[in-house]
Amino acid sequence: MQTTAIFVTFVAGLALGALAMWVALRRTAVTPTDDVAQLAAAQAERDVLRERIVDLEATVSDDAQTAALLGPLRDALSRVERQVATLERDRVEQFSSVDVALRRVTATTDELRRETSSLAGSLNASSVRGQWGESQLRRILELSGMLRRCDFDEQWRGRNDTGDDVRPDVVVHLPGERSLVIDAKAPLSAFLAAQEADLDERARSAALGRHAKQLRSHVDTLASKRYWTALPQAPAFVICFVPGDAILASALNADPGLLEEAMERHVVLASPSTLIATMRSVSAMWQQATLEENARELLTLGRELYERIGVLAKHTHDLGGSLRRSVEAYNLFVGSLESRVLVTARRMHDLDVSATPPRGVAPLDVTPRPLTHEALLEPVLAEPTPAEPAPGNPSDERG
Numbered sequence: 001m002q003t004t005a006i007f008v009t010f011v012a013g014l015a016l017g018a019l020a021m022w023v024a025l026r027r028t029a030v031t032p033t034d035d036v037a038q039l040a041a042a043q044a045e046r047d048v049l050r051e052r053i054v055d056l057e058a059t060v061s062d063d064a065q066t067a068a069l070l071g072p073l074r075d076a077l078s079r080v081e082r083q084v085a086t087l088e089r090d091r092v093e094q095f096s097s098v099d100v101a102l103r104r105v106t107a108t109t110d111e112l113r114r115e116t117s118s119l120a121g122s123l124n125a126s127s128v129r130g131q132w133g134e135s136q137l138r139r140i141l142e143l144s145g146m147l148r149r150c151d152f153d154e155q156w157r158g159r160n161d162t163g164d165d166v167r168p169d170v171v172v173h174l175p176g177e178r179s180l181v182i183d184a185k186a187p188l189s190a191f192l193a194a195q196e197a198d199l200d201e202r203a204r205s206a207a208l209g210r211h212a213k214q215l216r217s218h219v220d221t222l223a224s225k226r227y228w229t230a231l232p233q234a235p236a237f238v239i240c241f242v243p244g245d246a247i248l249a250s251a252l253n254a255d256p257g258l259l260e261e262a263m264e265r266h267v268v269l270a271s272p273s274t275l276i277a278t279m280r281s282v283s284a285m286w287q288q289a290t291l292e293e294n295a296r297e298l299l300t301l302g303r304e305l306y307e308r309i310g311v312l313a314k315h316t317h318d319l320g321g322s323l324r325r326s327v328e329a330y331n332l333f334v335g336s337l338e339s340r341v342l343v344t345a346r347r348m349h350d351l352d353v354s355a356t357p358p359r360g361v362a363p364l365d366v367t368p369r370p371l372t373h374e375a376l377l378e379p380v381l382a383e384p385t386p387a388e389p390a391p392g393n394p395s396d397e398r399g
Helices: 002-029 032-123 126-143 189-193 201-225 245-254 258-264 272-350 374-382
Strands: 152-154 170-174 178-183 238-241 267-270
Touching: 126 152, 126 170, 126 238, 126 272, 170 272, 189 201, 189 245, 201 238, 201 245, 201 258, 201 267, 238 272, 245 258, 258 267, 267 272
Parallel strands: 178 238, 238 267
Antiparallel strands: 152 170, 170 178
16 A cells, blocks of 8 residues: 555646646746636646646545555454365365265175165075074073073973974973963064065065064964963963064054954064063062072971070970089088088097098089070970979088
């Protein structure tokens, strides 16, 4: 802005100098009459130029003030420009990272799709489906806190009430020598066919309808086998384990009356979540039964201990009586010794037969402490004790 002001001043000075030279040249070339007119014209033109110069100076001053006001804004714009450049650089780096992550996710998704297709292809085989269902059932039982060959048996063999051989997948043992039968061979082929990605809604609905029909047919088969009749004290139903909540929900959506009709046929349809809750209840029943058994054993041990304490109290009472009779016999012996033996010994000492007088023997005055507690006296008082001879008086033996 300062350069602009200097340039404007320089231009104004040149204009004034040119005007002065022109006026001087006109004075030398015109007559006096024309001189006055030209001088007036030159003065008027000078005044106009002066006004223009003043306007230019005012404009330059305004531009300088504007430049002073716009200086902080220019600095702020410079900082914003630097920040925008930094953000742009970071954005490029972030987009590069996101692109790498998306490629990795795409690769993982493709691999998962291939694995899923392989798994779906494997599950199309009935033997593989059966092994997968049994493996899922075993994991649920172990997750519920049950032990193999202790709380449940696999591939149990038996005969139902019609004489047919049956082999349920799992037999769960219940308290009280009861049992619970579980089957894990649910059909999955139609459900897997309904999960194809290129199916339309009509074809998927038709596949799910076939899935519900297959599950209904499996329910009829389980009902006809009558597993519960091959086990003593087993509840009159069999649990049909469906290894997936979505698998069972799809069948029930296609056939809403399937669950009730299966219950009427003594078949309980159970998904993994339902079976986990059931097995947790069975585990809690075992814990309660164990606590009750321990309580009964503790009660038996308590009664036995109480009886033994009673016998021990009787023996203690008898021992106290024996000690008391021993003390009484000892005192009788001391009385006899004092009145019959030591009297003669003292007479012999008086006759100078012995230089040392005989020493006296004092009787015992300590008696055993008797039992006083009611619980200890009860078994003692329950049995009659034989009559004891009256203790003799030591003084009766004197004389």
